[in-house]
Amino acid sequence: MEPRAVPLYPAECGDELLYRIWDVQYACQQLVAPDEPIPDRVETAAYLRSNPASERRWYWTVGDVDGFAEVSVTDGQSTAWLDLYVAPDARRRGAGRALLEAAAARAKEQGCKHLIGEYVEPGAAGFVRAVGAREGTDRLRYSVLRLPLRTGPVPDVPGYERVSWTGSAPEELLASYAQARNAINDAPHDDAVDEERYTPERVRDLEADAARRDRTGYVTVALDPTRTVVAYTEVQVARTAGASGFTGDTAVVAAHRRRGLALWIKDGCLRRLAAQRPDVTRVLTENDVTNAPMLAVNDRLGFVPSSVRTEAILDL
Known part of the structure; x- marks a missing residue:
């Protein structure tokens, strides 16, 4: 069965589910940038449950939290920002594409012209091309x-x-x-x-x-x-x-x-x-x-x- 992106409403979720989202983020981070810190489980749950008044956010998971996506749009802007993670052992099964399709549809509904994310590992470049996206001019050095x-x-x-x-x-x-x-x-x-x-x-x-x-x-x-x-x-x-x-x-x-x-x-x-x-x-x-x-x-x-x-x- 094809993976399906399911909307997530963090305010209605228990800590355990939100901590599993952190687990996916951490596993992905360890693959590509193990020396970089990321917010811990508690910080991540607090972030997901809080939202600035000037910003709109939407979230999805796929499978048994095999992947996670977030779209955020600041009021007055036509750019939507994407965070998308798929657990290393759940890749190449359509989870990333399902999450991206849900995120792109929501961004388009909001009148956005572009959906922008970033990637580190070389394998993600193939995914970017496969879904019809393109490389931007920005490359960010993390330190x-x-x-x-x-x-x-x-x-x-x-x-x-x-x-x-x-x-x-x-x-x-x-x-x-x-x-x-x-x-x-x-x-x-x-x-x-x-x-x-x-x-x-x-x-x-x-x-x-x-x-x-x-x-x-x-x-x-x-x-x-x-x-x-x-x-x-x-x-x-x-x-x-x-x-x-x-x-x-x-x-x-x-x-x-x-x-x-x-x-x-x-x-x-x-x-x-x-x-x-x-x-x-x-x-x-x-x-x-x-x-x-x-x-x-x-x-x-x-x-x-x-x-x-x-x-x-x-x-x-």
Whole structure:
């Protein structure tokens, strides 16, 4: 019998079922990037049960949780994002295709033009071609850092103030912080990828979602002399002991680039994290392989490349 993708509603599921989804994700990760941390079972269940107000998500499983797929769409965007996993011992039986067909149909219903995912292993390239998808221009280098930092502190950048917070952005910085986050749109990305649109409301929505998932955001920004945020970086960490850190974006507003701000704030953020959470010993980050400035920053801080992932795009 052909595999069938079945909709999953995490809010109605017990922990055991959601933990089995993590088992599939972990097994796939171990095949291609065993040195990279992933959120643990509890973090994964919390993620599946929580949803930012500005984002819509749908989930499917196939068989006895032999595979899992997630589609997410941010409000106002025409791009749908796909995560798809099939257990290593359940492959080549149609599970991946069944999940993809369900995901593509839902994305198309939402008016999306593209469904985008990424892959690591060479075998997945054949699957991408077989289902009519194409390789995008984006290739992402994932890298792992061991804390504490083994490099010396980065000197202050004259004319700027470095400010850090945990959790929610201070109200007096919220507007310029939200605006600065839009600088990430200057990073290399395929034409099929919609630009991000950050507003104070969306920032607060994402902060609330992290809190519901029992995660803490460690944020460091650079302020210009007018106390406007002109650069930012963030690491998200679950509150459970021994959790790993996962970087969000790091970006600098165009008029303030080439002054060392990205290195300065990321160094400060990671040192603060290590001081406040000595139990966190690994941090994962990702950058496009053509983003030479950020790759140089991460290399300087001690991040070690762990995998390269290729973007796959299904035009709907």
